[in-house]
Amino acid sequence: MYKILATETLTVNSKLFRVEAPYVARKARPGQFVVVVVDEQGERIPLTVADIDAGAGVITIIVQQVGKTTCQMATLEAGDSLAVVAGPMGLPSHLGNYGTVACLGGGFGMAAMFPIARALKQAGNKIIGIIGARNLDLLIWEDRLRGISDEFYVTTDDGSKGRKGFVTQVLQEKLEAKEKIDLVFGVGPVPMMRAMTRTTLPYGVKTIVSLNPVMIDATGLCGVCRVTVAGETKFACVDGPEFDAHQVDWDQLVARQALFVPEEKLALARFQERIAAQAGAKA
Amino acid sequence: MPKANFSRHGMPSQDAAERIKNFGEVALGYSEEMAVEEANRCLQCKNKPCVDGCPVNVRIPEFIKAMREGDFPEAARIMKSTNMLPAICGRVCPQETQCEEKCVYFKRGASVAIGRLERWIADWELDRGVELPQLSELSGKKVAVVGSGPSSLTAAGELARMGHQVTIFEALHRPGGVLTYGIPPFRLPRTVSGAEIANLQKLGVDIVYNFVVGKTATVDEMLADGYDAVFLGTGAGLPQFVGVPGENLAGVYSANEFLTRVNLMKAYAFPEYDTPVKVGDRVAVVGAGNVAMDSARCALRLGAKEVSIVYRRSRTEMPARAEEAEHAEEEGVRFLLLTAPTKMIGNDKGAVCAMECQQMQLGEPDASGRRRPLPMPGSEFTLEADTVVVAIGTSPNPLVPRSTPGLEVSRHGTVVVDPATGATTKKGVWAGGDLVTGAATVISAMGAGRRAAASIDKYLKGEE
Ligand SMILES: Cc1cc2nc3c(=O)[nH]c(=O)nc-3n(C[C@H](O)[C@H](O)[C@H](O)COP(=O)(O)OP(=O)(O)OC[C@H]3O[C@@H](n4cnc5c(N)ncnc54)[C@H](O)[C@@H]3O)c2cc1C
Numbered sequence A: 001m002y003k004i005l006a007t008e009t010l011t012v013n014s015k016l017f018r019v020e021a022p023y024v025a026r027k028a029r030p031g032q033f034v035v036v037v038v039d040e041q042g043e044r045i046p047l048t049v050a051d052i053d054a055g056a057g058v059i060t061i062i063v064q065q066v067g068k069t070t071c072q073m074a075t076l077e078a079g080d081s082l083a084v085v086a087g088p089m090g091l092p093s094h095l096g097n098y099g100t101v102a103c104l105g106g107g108f109g110m111a112a113m114f115p116i117a118r119a120l121k122q123a124g125n126k127i128i129g130i131i132g133a134r135n136l137d138l139l140i141w142e143d144r145l146r147g148i149s150d151e152f153y154v155t156t157d158d159g160s161k162g163r164k165g166f167v168t169q170v171l172q173e174k175l176e177a178k179e180k181i182d183l184v185f186g187v188g189p190v191p192m193m194r195a196m197t198r199t200t201l202p203y204g205v206k207t208i209v210s211l212n213p214v215m216i217d218a219t220g221l222c223g224v225c226r227v228t229v230a231g232e233t234k235f236a237c238v239d240g241p242e243f244d245a246h247q248v249d250w251d252q253l254v255a256r257q258a259l260f261v262p263e264e265k266l267a268l269a270r271f272q273e274r275i276a277a278q279a280g281a282k283a
Numbered sequence B: 001m002p003k004a005n006f007s008r009h010g011m012p013s014q015d016a017a018e019r020i021k022n023f024g025e026v027a028l029g030y031s032e033e034m035a036v037e038e039a040n041r042c043l044q045c046k047n048k049p050c051v052d053g054c055p056v057n058v059r060i061p062e063f064i065k066a067m068r069e070g071d072f073p074e075a076a077r078i079m080k081s082t083n084m085l086p087a088i089c090g091r092v093c094p095q096e097t098q099c100e101e102k103c104v105y106f107k108r109g110a111s112v113a114i115g116r117l118e119r120w121i122a123d124w125e126l127d128r129g130v131e132l133p134q135l136s137e138l139s140g141k142k143v144a145v146v147g148s149g150p151s152s153l154t155a156a157g158e159l160a161r162m163g164h165q166v167t168i169f170e171a172l173h174r175p176g177g178v179l180t181y182g183i184p185p186f187r188l189p190r191t192v193s194g195a196e197i198a199n200l201q202k203l204g205v206d207i208v209y210n211f212v213v214g215k216t217a218t219v220d221e222m223l224a225d226g227y228d229a230v231f232l233g234t235g236a237g238l239p240q241f242v243g244v245p246g247e248n249l250a251g252v253y254s255a256n257e258f259l260t261r262v263n264l265m266k267a268y269a270f271p272e273y274d275t276p277v278k279v280g281d282r283v284a285v286v287g288a289g290n291v292a293m294d295s296a297r298c299a300l301r302l303g304a305k306e307v308s309i310v311y312r313r314s315r316t317e318m319p320a321r322a323e324e325a326e327h328a329e330e331e332g333v334r335f336l337l338l339t340a341p342t343k344m345i346g347n348d349k350g351a352v353c354a355m356e357c358q359q360m361q362l363g364e365p366d367a368s369g370r371r372r373p374l375p376m377p378g379s380e381f382t383l384e385a386d387t388v389v390v391a392i393g394t395s396p397n398p399l400v401p402r403s404t405p406g407l408e409v410s411r412h413g414t415v416v417v418d419p420a421t422g423a424t425t426k427k428g429v430w431a432g433g434d435l436v437t438g439a440a441t442v443i444s445a446m447g448a449g450r451r452a453a454a455s456i457d458k459y460l461k462g463e464e
């Protein structure tokens, strides 16, 4: 069992956990993730390591509530435990000195982007941070990202904070204005990463994305995470999760992610009923 | 000399129509009376050909003799002197190509049912509480065993028996390797494998889960951390694909994914358990080994209306255990033999809806000694399938080899060892099982674990 030492509610739909996982904390590097199972009946889900305290043997993970497992996790507090925290999985980010790097984060990807952007900053890059959400209440770790960025932008779909619009619009303007950007890095929902790909492709700026296909073991055993990159099949859990966005077969990724959506909805609905029943019993 | 008796006792089984509705065990096991009767058929041959047919040389005529004398504890003791997991082996070994093939009754199709007797005596003992073997004095030496499949479990058990302190490091959250994530409970009930694994733990073997060697720590780090020797038994878990267009469509599973969902993650109990599995009405399983049969039979139990095995060679070349192919056929699995997929076809949502296939014919024998399948031009046809499971083989996972300098690996990705000892090219590191041989059998993995344990013991005592 892996003990939760502290939690923090970040937004209405995301929560931070500091979890005791000494082996993972010793080895994890920016860009890597862990596999988490909540309890005996649980499924295996990948979660990005958002911060590492190697000395204390503690990692930070951030969960956005989308399905049954993430909603169930959100009910856990300090003192509770997770059944499984395995890793670190995947390849660490390539942390060279590229010059100027635009780091884009959306949804949980704002937090997932943070350790990578910080490491890129430490490697000597100039960081243009661009994060976005539907509205200001959904922004995660804005201060931390601002703190390590040389230039920083916030966008919201409704204009409640920063620019009204999408992160890719800021990127587009900078590229149009021929500002020097040597590398674009992005973590977030597929539509955002796909839009980034469309934005940078005409300018030929190298673009790296951290993909989030369905995973089970995350050790290369099952192949559920396979993605086609430059015409070749890759297992995102061991060959990734970062890939050249311009080479990714996005349609395939979307189709593969959609396969279990009805089952995910069913599991979530059942879970919500159970929680409602429990709340009813208490009241 | 006892009189020859050609009537081999049949195995009581769940009825096919009934069993495809559940995940309960198919073969129900002999009664004591049947077991003793079957034991009485053994001719107790002086030259013991059956023992040579067994990769761990179980003392077959001896345990059978004890059985028919009614001395079941002694029979169990003889069995366990060379095989630590007999309740598992009795259920999953391909006896017809091993011990039972060497039986003098084999040619008459009536070999003594050695596997069924092994299973019976092992179950008899599990029911009564297992007698633990005598442990040697503690050596003070520490051994790390990587993986918890049959080769690792055997190596760990033997080493613990020899007095060494053994820790197993397993990547997944459950022990057993293929026994847990691959072989379905209707062939190997988890109470049986669980009990045999628990007995090993009683010898003092410690298991650390969620530890991915090569990621969580490297072999070199483990050696530097105070382990005196390392045994690698990480299996051959990397799925191979056919390499035809459309193989990454949604609804195309590797057998490992399909079986892992069902068996390790208990998707058959979704939504009680969180992991789902989706099985369409028409399922095509590519391949004809045990893995393919297991996938096909799981699909039936999960509600598929029509399940086809698609295999490019003929019935005689099918690598599955004979009993599994028979059971699959009884349950209604269709066999499309001499048929190979050429393309997977998707619908507008990017999900598979059909498979284009081609008829094959057999040519000259190839490197495997089996006749090579050759495509028949113009024989293409379309097989409707909303779920496809690819079960054409696996190779070793490269995580450990790639993170372990000094470990020699063949071009097939298998780890190179001295076959007599299991020693790798790296000092202090041994390997065995599917990682060394490529996908093989439970019993050959166990044999390798046992040989490596003996060699590690010598090394730790400074004798090698
Ligand atoms: C579906 C299926 C059905 C089968 N049916 C039969 C049958 O009926 N009869 C038969 O004899 N054989 C059968 N086999 C083959 C048999 O199961 C294997 O030959 C045998 O299990 C190999 O044992 P092993 O110990 O080498 O490895 P495995 O059983 O593969 O175990 C390897 C273990 O190592 C772990 N591991 C891998 N990498 C790492 C790492 N980096 N760090 C830590 N742990 C790691 C894995 O998670 C796994 O638990 C079947 C195989 C499958 C897939």
Ligand code: FES
Pocket (backbone or CB within 6 Å): A214, A215, A216, A217, A218, A219, A220, A221, A222, A223, A224, A225, A226, A235, A236, A237, A238
């Ligand atoms: S998640 Fe199973 S191979 Fe990648």
